[in-house]
Amino acid sequence: MKTLKIPEATIIRLSVYSRHLTDVDRKGIITTSSGEIADGVGVSPAQVRKDLAYFGEFGTRGVGYNVKDLRQHIMRILGLGVDWSVTLVGVGNLGLALSTYKGFRDRGFVITSIFDADPKKIGTKIENIEVLPIEQLETVVKQNSTQIGIVAVPASVAQETVDKLIKAGVSAILNFAPVVLNVPPEIELRNVDLAVNLEVLTFNVCGQRCY
């Protein structure tokens, strides 16, 4: 089914729908509709139906969707049916913030190892995980069969960090360093630029005044 090119915006909305369905499920609600989901997350009902249609038939016409089933189905689509082992490289301010970010664990992303190059940080513990020297990255990441690496190091050492992660066997990298990284085509790389979020806001604030 993945031969159809699925827009990234659809994936992001699926992630939002699944969070909404988690809340709805917690309230004990059994069935829902594309209209209710749309209201809950702020998109149109047609958008909800279109996003779900990429992945087959859900729900029953006139009855709607079973909340638990739809949530579970979306979670599986997103690859969240299992826990993922995540390694974090770099415990500056951002790395520290990420290491204690509750939102990861809630969605099945379990940080299993943390690395830094600073001798003052090595040996300290963050949420019961010992910060290890970068030299141990390859061995430990292989041992844990870790698939995801989060890069929160300075831009100047981001490429060598990514190279080490790939050598250690990770298949996906989330990069917070403000630098363009080279990875082989089989590696999934996502760059997070926090300023983009502000730009969506300023675009909306500006309205017609700005252009």
Place this chain on the structure above:
Amino acid sequence: MKTLKIPEATIIRLSVYSRHLTDVDRKGIITTSSGEIADGVGVSPAQVRKDLAYFGEFGTRGVGYNVKDLRQHIMRILGLGVDWSVTLVGVGNLGLALSTYKGFRDRGFVITSIFDADPKKIGTKIENIEVLPIEQLETVVKQNSTQIGIVAVPASVAQETVDKLIKAGVSAILNFAPVVLNVPPEIELRNVDLAVNLEVLTFNVCGQRCY
């Protein structure tokens, strides 16, 4: 022109195009094409043309786009023709990371005030800005005509923080607290959920295996 509903994905891509054009301009390149932009950022040339078409006619058929002009035009569309005064509330790990994040300043987002409730943090300086007590938020934000508030406080105090920001006159809020916030319709609110980025990765890693 803004009467046309512009997809958020388009705004995010415009932000990406403008960064790419900044790099291209720095290399001294004068003209470019939708094909070159597409290659540079990893989308299709048709997507680039479609995104730009929302905002009128750019470039010359057969010649392409003037790099500087197109960059400036996109920056203006995004509301980045001017500097924005930004206030940051909360200097835990995430707030500290945001306060020193170079990517904001580069795009015209200038943090002009920082607030926290912790007496140990009040009076300390971050990048030459003194951390002020939350009680001074309204006065200082009004004084600076600050339009954007970044919320990096614990979820339990996020709503009261947002209420204070709105009372002080901000028109846009970027929220990192993992909680649903209520704001009046005239306020632009954007919630950042860092786990969504990991979910786009796991979706791509999974391929057909996951669903």
